[in-house]
Amino acid sequence: xxxxxxxxxxxxxxxxxxxxxxxxxxxxxxxxxxxxxxxxxxxxxxxxxxxxxxxxxxxxxxxxxxxxxxxxxxxxxxxxxxxxxxxxxxxxxxxxxxxxxxxxxxxxxxxxxxxxxxxxxxxxxxxxxxxxxxxxxxxxxxxxxxxxxxxxxxxxxxxxxxxxxxxxxxxxxxxxxxxxxxxxxxxxxxxxxxxxxxxxxxxxxxxxxxxxxxxxxxxxxxxxxxxxxxxxxxxxxxxxxxxxxxxxxxxxxxxxxxxxxxxxxxxxxxxxxxxxxxxxxxxxxxxxxxxxxxxxxxxxxxxxxxxxxxxxxxxxxxxxxx
Ligand code: FO1
Numbered sequence: 001x002x003x004x005x006x007x008x009x010x011x012x013x014x015x016x017x018x019x020x021x022x023x024x025x026x027x028x029x030x031x032x033x034x035x036x037x038x039x040x041x042x043x044x045x046x047x048x049x050x051x052x053x054x055x056x057x058x059x060x061x062x063x064x065x066x067x068x069x070x071x072x073x074x075x076x077x078x079x080x081x082x083x084x085x086x087x088x089x090x091x092x093x094x095x096x097x098x099x100x101x102x103x104x105x106x107x108x109x110x111x112x113x114x115x116x117x118x119x120x121x122x123x124x125x126x127x128x129x130x131x132x133x134x135x136x137x138x139x140x141x142x143x144x145x146x147x148x149x150x151x152x153x154x155x156x157x158x159x160x161x162x163x164x165x166x167x168x169x170x171x172x173x174x175x176x177x178x179x180x181x182x183x184x185x186x187x188x189x190x191x192x193x194x195x196x197x198x199x200x201x202x203x204x205x206x207x208x209x210x211x212x213x214x215x216x217x218x219x220x221x222x223x224x225x226x227x228x229x230x231x232x233x234x235x236x237x238x239x240x241x242x243x244x245x246x247x248x249x250x251x252x253x254x255x256x257x258x259x260x261x262x263x264x265x266x267x268x269x270x271x272x273x274x275x276x277x278x279x280x281x282x283x284x285x286x287x288x289x290x291x292x293x294x295x296x297x298x299x300x301x302x303x304x305x306x307x308x309x310x311x312x313x314x315x316x317x318x319x320x321x322x
Pocket of ligand 1: 009
């Protein structure tokens with residue numbers, strides 16, 4: 001069964017690790033959020049693409065969920081010397097965003113290839129090949145597309161996504177999210193995956209800042225809605241809380257209900273089924289009232305086997321939807 005997965009970072013990567021135990025990796029395409037991308041030290045960094053690549057390669061740091069396992073940090077330590085002499089107002093030598101020594105090689109390669117004129121889609125495929133990842137990894141767009149977060153303050157201010165997420169450890173209240181998209185478009189490869197996959201899974205990623213950007217690209221919601229019976233979403237909210245990251249707080253701060261019912265309201269236009277954890281079984285009626293079928297199954301992915309069972313439940317939901 002060919003499967004397309006709308007993916008953010010850690011939650012999606014763990015889901016994909018299980019999916020490739022349930023179907024051959026060559027039948028899987030991941031459409032990955034690039035709205036978290038940033039430039040540090042002049043290097044093009046694509047955190048969600050890297051998290052998915054490293055996880056599928058078995059090289060991710062399992063504790064952090066990002067970056068490489070057994071990483072060393074000598075370049076970051078060496079940068080500290082320059083951070084001390086940097087004049088006021090200079091952004092040289094940022095040390096708040098941690099780039100491991102071996103991880104740097106990925107950013108060197110991506111940056112150099114983009115400068116040579118390669119597209120992000122091409123470079124992502126090359127990086128995946130280097131890591132022997134057989135899943136097709138597609139950035140959601142080859143164009144510049146950035147999430148901008150409005151902090152509630154005071155004072156209220158807009159900051160780039162990584163300033164909020166890493167710089168402020170996503171611990172400050174948010175009053176808005178917008179996308180700086182410059183007319184970005186999907187690629188032909190993304191469109192082919194959305195139109196052709198036998199099943200489409202919305203991974204358990206943040207619905208606002210991970211799945212939201214993919215859905216904001218022109219045509220994506222329309223393509224998903226047209227195939228709604230083949231689309232299944234996994235709730236990233238379990239028992240009213242996000243398993244990782246700020247999804248629950250963000251939903252509340254932006255006026256949504258941080259529960260599987262709130263997730264159902266967001267996804268009902270594009271997905272026929274919502275998969276929720278057993279702790280949320282009592283909210284199945286609310287999910288159905290929002291217009292989605294509800295599948296209740298353990299969804300916390302502690303082991304690869306948990307992830308495989310969750311992936312299987314998603315594929316079964318699509319098969320039984322006809
Ligand atoms: N997340 C952090 O919490 N702190 C970091 O210093 C950090 C550095 C980093 C470097 C490369 C990379 O690919 C990812 C990195 N992340 C870091 C993770 C990442 O920024 C976020 O998890 C995602 O953007 C949210 O999906």
